Amino acid sequence: MTTLSPPQGTGRAGRSGPARVPRKQRDRRSWTGWGFIGPFMAVFALVFLAPIGYSIYLSLFRDQLVGGSTFVGFENYQRAFEDPQFWSALGRVSLFLAVQVPIMLFLALLVALALDSGRLYGANFFRISIFLPYAVPAVVATIMWSFMYGSRFGLIGNINDAFGVSIPDPLSPDLILAAIGNIVTWEFIGYNMLIFYSALRVIPHSLYEAAEIDGAGQLRVITAIKLPAIRGALVIATIFSIIGSFQLFNEPSILQKLAPNAITTYFTPNLYTYSLSFTGQQHNYAATVAIIMGLFTMVIAYAVQLRGMRKEA
Amino acid sequence: MSNTTVRRLVRTTAVVGALALGVTACGSSDGDGGGGGGGASSGLTPADVEAALEEGGTLTVWSWEATLPAAAEAFMDEHPNVKVNVVNAGTNKDQYTALQNAISAGSGVPDVAQIEYYALGQFVLSGALTELGSLGADQLDGTFSPGPWNAVQSGDGIYALPTDSGPMALFYNKTVFDEHGIEVPTTWDGYVEAARALHEADPGVYITNDIGEGGAATSMIWQAGGRPYTVDGTDISIDFSDEGSTAYTEVWQQLLDEDLLAPINSWTDEWYQGLGDGSIATLATGAWMPPNFESGVPGAAGDWRVAPLPQWEEGANVSAENGGSSMAIPSAGKNQALAYAFVEYLNVGDGVQVRTDAGAFPATTADLNSEEFLNVEFPYFGGQKANEIFAESAANVGAGWSYLPYQVYANSIFNDTAGQAYISNTTLADGLKAWQDASIAYGKEQGFTVTE
The missing domain is CATH 1.10.3720.10 (MetI-like)
Incomplete structure (x- = not known):
């Protein structure tokens, strides 16, 4: 982030981060990258995306003490x-x-x-x-x-x-x-x-x-x-x-x-x-x-x- | 940015991993002797219970009851191959929340859980408790006082064994009353007058503490003859406008209007201090209270006495229950047969004596009627035979009371609604009406058929 970067004019502002690494050989469909990012993505999906997805899923139902669970769409x-x-x-x-x-x-x-x-x-x-x-x-x-x-x-x-x-x-x-x-x-x-x-x-x-x-x-x-x-x-x-x-x-x-x-x-x-x-x-x-x-x-x-x-x- | 994300992720992963380990550790410590069948109806027999006792194992018991550790020790002495871990997972509603969480999550569920009578309905309804009939509970008809015994049954099933009961009495600080030369009230009108006299004599003294608590309010209404809840299966009606409820609000409104109630929540540090230093002069509560006095307010030993509950009408003799607990076995518990062995020991077997000796108030008729029990002198209460008063109260509990099948939730919103009467110009009667409306709304939402 820019939080800690020095103000403009010091000559270092241009190096703001690794975001713009050129992506070479983008079209070759090499899966090597996924091999590297895989473990991260798996954990990310498990601990970040899955709970959010599950919450959204839950929010579409209504579970009653009498009558059990029913799909209610956006009623909630x-x-x-x-x-x-x-x-x-x-x-x-x-x-x-x-x-x-x-x-x-x-x-x-x-x-x-x-x-x-x-x-x-x-x-x-x-x-x-x-x-x-x-x-x-x-x-x-x-x-x-x-x-x-x-x-x-x-x-x-x-x-x-x-x-x-x-x-x-x-x-x-x-x-x-x-x-x-x-x-x-x-x-x-x-x-x-x-x-x-x-x-x-x-x-x-x-x-x-x-x-x-x-x-x-x-x-x-x-x-x-x-x-x-x-x-x-x-x-x-x-x-x-x-x-x-x-x-x-x-x-x-x-x-x-x-x-x-x-x-x-x-x-x-x-x-x-x-x-x-x-x-x-x-x-x-x-x-x-x-x-x-x-x-x-x-x-x-x-x-x-x-x-x-x-x-x- | 990406750097921090990764670091945070690593940390999260580590935490998740640690949690997972913790859960596994809890799971494996439960032991697996005996039959580990799931579902509400266990299908286990008394023979399985015997076998489980032979084999031994570890039990986790959630309870905040003060005499339970002693009873668990005695049980372990008798059955050295069984280990009982008594865990205080919070007092009443805190524990119910934890229990509900554990049951929903399907892990960390205790083998035995203390559940008060008013809260059983909710757990039974959701199928969270093991039916105990086949384990031997169906042989126990007549063993317990009728009130508690009815309270642990639902439909044809028995879902817990009564551990104690809470016939109400008035605990009062004799030293404070004597100091100011004030009579201990016998009616609730007299109670209001005593409250005024005490507070006038010493502005630091309050007749009792109250900042609004559903359980206390319903018990008072119960004694006054109000029956706001009627429950027939899933048909419910809630009405706080009957005579009993009105009698309660009229008396209590005076105490509120004149600021005669100490604004202290029960079971807090301030509360224990108030009970100890004389600034809270009385407590109208259940007969399970003495051990809590002894452990929580040791400094005031000798100051307190027990009197019959004040009456709504001069000369009447009606009482009500407040609290009172049972021991239930969650369906998700690992070792139900062994759990039943402990529950039976605790509530019917020798455990009753151990707990009674420590000051608990049993629910078994044999113990309640025994001379030995009635003649027990409580050193804490200056040698008073308090059990006589409790037993008398137990015999005069008003009949026909029922709680909502979702009383735990209803009580949790008491302060949102009726509690507002304690801090604003809302009257208690209006507050109860708001509580009624909110309880009805929740009941309807949960699929009950509710009428006003």
Whole structure:
């Protein structure tokens, strides 16, 4: 990808990758190539294509407790489009995406720029501490945060007791999405910071020297050199975050035990799929919802990528 | 790009490979002594059970019941060539989800699984459980209390053996009640008043914890005389507007409106802490609770006592069941004959005594009526003979209750619907109506004939 490639004008941009290897003797129908690619294709088909195919197959049926399995064509898809629970789940993750992702990426960018500025004391320690939450499994992180969120025995409860204040319960229906956003932000700032930081590191120093000669200030360096240079990384991080938001599952699923009324069984599309499939035994409809969500995510991610990349060219 | 894909692929392959290995390992550890026939009707006989015991083997048992490990130890002492692995695969619905997954996947299915009475219907309906009649269960008529014994039968088949039962009682923290000079309530109206008095005396004390739980709500309605579900094969009706349901919502709505219920989910850390430090003053729940007190809240030993369940009408004496479990043998289990040997030991044989000694509440009439059982003094409850209260409750369980054949799912959406009354201006009555509608919709979708 272009993520880590240096910006234009350094003379290395032309070597963007091995994609354009000339295909010689294309017409001879030699099967030697397949011999090389065969093992890969077999595993690829087994672990990527087959599950998708099977899900599509499943989504065309309806399995009932009474009556068994029947072919229903696209009825499940029609049902999904008329399903208020599905739309509310999708609306919720979209809101999450619109609010949480910009905050998280902005903070990550800020940290990456601070690290890259070279003016930070103990930069290595700072970097590893911020990255550390990403190394904590999401499940563990959520359990940890849920202890802190407890308004009775948790950190919130302790603060309330110690200072005689009453912080609103983060697990209440109004705040639960923000509480989840906080956990996700905490988890992924470090990861995104690392993407940005590594992209910043490959900017050639000569550019900064040139900027200095031209009398550019730090802010100017950031807006004119650094940000344009890491546009690719920004786009990639955004796409990852979009996918992550649409797939939100771990955090609400664990917090559900503490706040089952605030986190419904259809809180996010993935949670809805899970409930449908595993408590409702509606595997067919669950597969349908999963496929629709997959397509939806692909479309959004692709749109972002197109937009992000076009400006770069 | 292609480089990362390959690397990711290698990693995925490695993971898949590791998983496959894990599955194989699980499969082979199940042992294969005795007949390994599949299908709902096993065709195995008591002779096969004997043979399986001779041969020995390994059993995997999924259960969250606190007294089970002790009973499994005792069984292994008696049959040294049998190894019983007791696995806690989650409490109630978490375990059902795991079990359903294992059954759908066809691998990792335990040989024996604990299933509560309300959840049996769902598994029986989908043919996931072995019919136990031919294995010897058809000889057990009259061995168990009528309620649990009816609950494990469906049509002509017996699909599990009752392990315990859950006649309800009121567990209360005597220390807290004494401290504030408040009487232990005998009616639900009195319960609301006690809730007010306690909370007023100490704002940190709540009469009980509740954030909405289908099982608890249905038990209360059961005791109040409501019969919202009627089930006749695949014909179902659901109606939460009868008198019993209304009595329940009227009382509970007061507790909700005045914030007298601790917003803590049962079985969480906060819950155990609340039971221990006196901030949760009572629990109206099944007679299977004592061992959980002993293991989960050891610090509060001596504080708690047991009282009969508060009544809906002054002077009445009606009870209901809450929870109560059976042991079933999944059809996909490897060693059904040996599994039955264990299930029988646990529920009819010497295992009953082992479990009763550890504080479990049996479902066998012989044990329930024995002097020895009734006279057991519970040190945890300050030497109280709690079994007398439980046995009295068991004898007065309201008749004619039935659960939906898909109660597990229905309970899983209780918080989506009725649970909203706990966090918004929706009334509990409206919440129950929403629950009813959602349950009806699901029933219709699943091919049942549903009327309101």
